[in-house]
Amino acid sequence: MTHTQDTPVTIYVTYEGAAGARFDRAYYVGHHVPLVMHHWAQYGLVSVAAFFPAVGQAGTLAICECRFRSAASVDAAFGSAEAPFVMADVPNFTDIAPNRVRAIPL
Incomplete structure (x- = not known):
């Protein structure tokens, strides 16, 4: 498949850390994610979704x-x-630096 400037792009932002690292899920879902959508929809952001591991563990x-x-x-x-x-x-x-990965459809 040939990718063009019009090909949809997904950005995955991950936060990696120890199980006890500071990450306020309620703030992230209730404030930050809507803030991102509010400010960047005008530039072509179509959707934003947050995901969390099922159990507390080191890593993502x-x-x-x-x-x-x-x-x-x-x-x-x-x-x-x-x-x-x-x-x-x-x-x-959070005090964890976000990691960004750009993905495009295969």
Whole structure:
């Protein structure tokens, strides 16, 4: 399959840490995820979903799936005037640095 600028793109944001690492799930789901959608929908963010492991363990503490219309949408969102505001909210729910992985359909 040939990928173009119009190919949908999914960004997975993961938070990796020890089982006792600070990660406020309630804040993340109730405030941060809606904040991301609010600010980046105008740039082509189509959906945002948060996932957590079934049991407390070291490793992946949270995964956020952000689906964008295209690669240009991703670039527009992360390069937007709102991006610093979105990133500044991260310390409100964790001290873990987010990891980002860009995925496209096969």
